[in-house]
Amino acid sequence: MKGIQRALLCAALFLAGCASQPDIIDRGSYRVDTRHQAPSAFPRITSLIIHYTAGDFDSSLATLTGPDVSAHYLIPARPPGYRGKPVIWQLVPEEKLAWHAGVSYWRGYTHLNSTSVGIELENSGWRQVPAGLGMVKRFEPFEARQIAVLTTLAREIIDRYHIAPQNVLAHADIAPQRKDDPGPLFPWQQLARQGIGAWPDEARVQFWLRGRDPQAPVDPQQLLVLLARYGYQVTPGMTPEQQQRVITAFQMHFRPARYDGVADAQTQAIAEALLEKYGQ
Template sequence: MKRFCWPLIVAALLAGCAGEKGILDRGDYQVDVRRQAQAAYPRVKVLVIHYTADDFDSSLATLTDRNVSSHYLIPAIPPEKGGKPVIWQLVPERDLAWHAGISYWRGATRINDTSVGIELENRGWRNVAGQKHFAPFSAPQIAVLAKLARDIIQRYQINPANVVAHSDVAPQRKDDPGPLFPWRQLAAQGIGAWPNSDRVAFYLAGRAPYEPVDEAELLTLLHRYGYEVKPDLTDAQRKRVITAFQMHFRPARYDGLADAETEAIAQALLEKYGQG
């Protein structure tokens, strides 16, 4: 009789363990997760904002095809269900999506590996008499983006300086989300970086905002903040880096020229958030 009791006791103990907090039953085996390593870090460190440069249906088709993907897609006018705006999640946050492409930020490459990407339905820009004219973003779209972005930032404790534009991490290839994206408005809600106006004035030191400054010195500041600045960049490529910075932090004028206000903004950002 005793021979048959022992297996029953073991089975009962195992059943009790399976229901114990921190013991996960995965069918053919169990996993004890009660002791977690300290040297573990979240994959996600960066939040990248894009525009789709297309309508919603075409954007959804592109982002669910084989060549490109993004974690989220937000329509220009999000539909509502049960009184709440609906957005599309196309890739789980734990998985890598191919949205940033060849990229660089704050010393890191392969930004896809460490980021969540959010695509906003937006037509992008069109050429009018040789000038880029960007499409605006709707208030409902930005409102739900703010809620989503805040959740992601809190979930992964993302540094404000790591909430970036696609053009920040790939300035030679991309313009999105462009100068009409409300970075300042979002920063006021705790989403992303923005310089303090009094510190910009301090570093401007009475100079006229558009007074020319040394381009090499400005690019050194931008590289310290996070942008990729290689020594062999052409004149056009250097201008692209400055333009990307200006579209993000000085959208009133984004001509790619090195001026005093752009320099002062870079200095104020470095003071506030440190270098990458």
């Protein structure tokens, strides 16, 4: 009898402690002790991926709510107002996986659908237009109202999941062989000033440029080594065209004034400055 009484007393003391212990959570028919957290655990969401839809809003919404692809958010080019505030569309809860990244790679991780939040921006993307003797891609600019609401949403997501600046990415960064979005007209530098994403310090770019002509050619292999260290997928046996697409993706993000995929001194200096600032 004394043993039973002692056990009941211990249980009562334990439950009394539970009542005042915020780390022991009551879930109705049972309680969960969360005081002993395993160190070998990582957050599911570690990156934010920005896309454009390459279509109008109605067709984009239909595609993103169809059976093949999805994204967490869709932001119209001109968000409508409701009671004085812009409206955006959440298509997938953030805690669920959305199929927006596809075959992807960043900093050693593949299948970024599992570790990211995806935001789609209504934007027609690019079209081919005549230029000289050939054709070039002409990208569509983004609307100021669209970027304004994106800025607020992106900052909230970054704060919610403690996403590092170097993990706020273009779709082209994680899939340069397949994708161009959100393209060279997306205002990465503007967003970086708002605490969204990475951007090199100009003084450090000039330091790494070391007085060279910014357009002076550099060894593409040396540049690709830097881009691989920063996070891009660079693999043995890539064709010159595949290598050029990796360089182009980097330039569209960090040197959008010229994104021809040519390895030059300025691109190399930007890569050095980013590695110095954000690690590798």
